[in-house]
Amino acid sequence: MIDRLFLKLRVRDLLSAEEEAVLRETIVELAEVPAKKTVLCRGEPLHRSILLIDGLMCRYKDLRNGRRQISALHVPGDFLDLHGFTLKHLDHDVMSLSPCRIAYAEHSRLVRLTEEFPHLTRLLWFTTNLDAAIHREWELSLGQRTGVARAAHLFCELYQRLRIVGLVQGQSYAFPLNQSELGECLGMTPVHTNRVLRELRERRLATFKGGLVVIEDLRGLEALAEFDAAYLYLDSTPR
Amino acid sequence: MPRYFFHVFNGDGFTPDEEGIDLEDQASAQRMALDSIRSMISEEARKGVLDLDGYIDIVDGGAQSLRKIPFPEAFVLRLPGPRSD
Numbered sequence: 482m483i484d485r486l487f488l489k490l491r492v493r494d495l496l497s498a499e500e501e502a503v504l505r506e507t508i509v510e511l512a513e514v515p516a517k518k519t520v521l522c523r524g525e526p527l528h529r530s531i532l533l534i535d536g537l538m539c540r541y542k543d544l545r546n547g548r549r550q551i552s553a554l555h556v557p558g559d560f561l562d563l564h565g566f567t568l569k570h571l572d573h574d575v576m577s578l579s580p581c582r583i584a585y586a587e588h589s590r591l592v593r594l595t596e597e598f599p600h601l602t603r604l605l606w607f608t609t610n611l612d613a614a615i616h617r618e619w620e621l622s623l624g625q626r627t628g629v630a631r632a633a634h635l636f637c638e639l640y641q642r643l644r645i646v647g648l649v650q651g652q653s654y655a656f657p658l659n660q661s662e663l664g665e666c667l668g669m670t671p672v673h674t675n676r677v678l679r680e681l682r683e684r685r686l687a688t689f690k691g692g693l694v695v696i697e698d699l700r701g702l703e704a705l706a707e708f709d710a711a712y713l714y715l716d717s718t719p720r
Numbered sequence: 721m722p723r724y725f726f727h728v729f730n731g732d733g734f735t736p737d738e739e740g741i742d743l744e745d746q747a748s749a750q751r752m753a754l755d756s757i758r759s760m761i762s763e764e765a766r767k768g769v770l771d772l773d774g775y776i777d778i779v780d781g782g783a784q785s786l787r788k789i790p791f792p793e794a795f796v797l798r799l800p801g802p803r804s805d
Contacts, residue, residue, distance in 0.1 A: 628763050660739050672726040672756035672776065673763070676735045690738075 482534060482584060483508050485558030485646040490604050492645050494720045500601045507590045508532050514581040516657075520561070521575035527565040529585045533557055536581030537657055541665070542573045551665040553615060554578075554639065558646045564609050566591050579657040603720050614712045623668045626706070628677045631667045634706035636687050636694055641710055652699065657692040723781045724749040726756065730774025730791070737779075746786060749778050753787075757794035 483504060490496050511534065514520055520531070520538070533555050540561075543549040552573065555561055561575050566588055595602045618638070622631045643654045658666075664674035681687045686702045688695045696702060721742040726749075728735040743749050753776040764771065772791040779785050 627767070659741075661741055670752065670756040670759045671741050672728060672737065672752065673759040675726070675737055675739070676728055676760060679735045 482511060483532060483558075485534070486532060487558075488646045489558040489608075492715055492717060493607060494604060494717055496604070497600075500598060500604075503594060503598055503601060507594055508584045508586045510585045512583050512585070514577045514583055516577055516579050516581075519574050519576045520583070521565075521571055523571050523574055526570055527562065527568075527588070529587045530563050530566050530591065531561045531575075532584050532586065533559050533561055534582040534584055537578045537655075538575060538581060539578055539662075539666075540573050540575055549665050550668065551662065552619065553612065554666065556639070556642050556646060557648065559612075560586075560605075560608060563605060564612070578662060600720075607714075607720050611714060614714065618712050628667065628669055628673060629680045630706050631669075632663075632674070632677045632681060633686065633702050634708055635666060636681075636689070636696065637699075637703050637706050637708040637710075638713070639694070640696060640699070641713055641715070645715075652697070653693055653695040655692060656689065656694045663689070724752070724786075725779040725781075726753055727777040727779060728756075728760075728774065729777065730760075731771045740781070746778075750787065750789070753778055753789045754794045757789065757791050761791065761794070 486504065486508070487496060487501060514536070521527075523542075535557050538555040538561055539551045540553040540555070541549050541551045555575075561583070562571060565571055591605075594605075615638070618634075622634050626634060639654065639656065640649060643649050648654055660671040660674050660678070664671040667674060667677070669677065678689050681689075681702075684701070684705075686696075686698050686705060688697070702708070721744055723740040723742050724746075725737040725740040727737055741749075741752065743752060757774075757776060761770070761772070772795070775788050775790045777785055778787045778789065
């Protein structure tokens with residue numbers, strides 16, 4: 482059930498059989514979530530953290546005028562709110578973009594895990610540090626990259642993150658967003674987003690249609706985006 | 721909610737909207753078009769180009785054009801002229 486979390490961690494460090502067993506005991510109780518459902522609301526008290534098993538979710542914040550910024554995307558194997566373990570409530574909402582499956586880790590179990598398994602604790606800490614690194618890269622995109630480079634960068638990032646957990650087929654992957662939601666990731670209106678997608682298509686770099694991203698020229702896409710996977714920490718090293 | 725399509729015609733050609741966006745009513749669709757023109761033009765302006773020769777065609781689910789919004793409609797334009805002072 483939590484194999485994609487193992488895949489994600491094993492890229493970065495060794496995971497012992499005992500540590501895998503502990504994670505299996507900690508993350509339990511599978512649940513289904515329909516698409517477009519807010520699963521965590523800002524301010525709500527938290528007593529457990531959620532692991533995404535299947536599907537796509539996002540973190541978002543919005544303004545009173547209805548404008549919404551998606552600040553992160555979550556792929557299977559990601560915790561949605563491991564930061565909630567120490568924060569105890571969130572400053573943002575979490576929503577499912579597609580039908581999802583999730584599992585829960587009670588904070589009381591996580592407390593025991595942190596007391597008894599220091600290396601595993603550091604690995605979980607690593608995942609929240611990785612979330613922060615991804616946030617910084619999105620900040621660079623939103624502040625400085627052009628619209629087309631921003632979209633290209635997002636497609637490169639998801640290609641890497643989904644590849645690790647076995648969700649890239651050939652050069653394509655499922656990306657079940659509509660153009661409004663993609664625009665909310667990129668800080669653009671859906672109409673502007675559509676125009677940017679046209680540019681990627683015409684330059685034969687990537688296409689996004691019907692919830693599927695097809696990468697036609699990965700090197701070209703990475704060059705346009707100035708994508709450097711270093712911020713995803715894809716190296717295995719003792720942590 | 722009805723679905724509206726926003727086809728963009730401008731300097732670099734025609735960008736058809738094949739997916740469309742669900743919005744409350746035509747007034748919301750109009751706001752979306754104005755917002756989108758501002759968003760696209762501001763990005764071009766950052767690259768040093770100001771080309772207001774274009775429009776968005778708002779089309780309903782039955783492929784009926786509801787309104788064409790020329791880019792200049794999204795802006796209050798003040799161009800430099802002879803000064804009186």
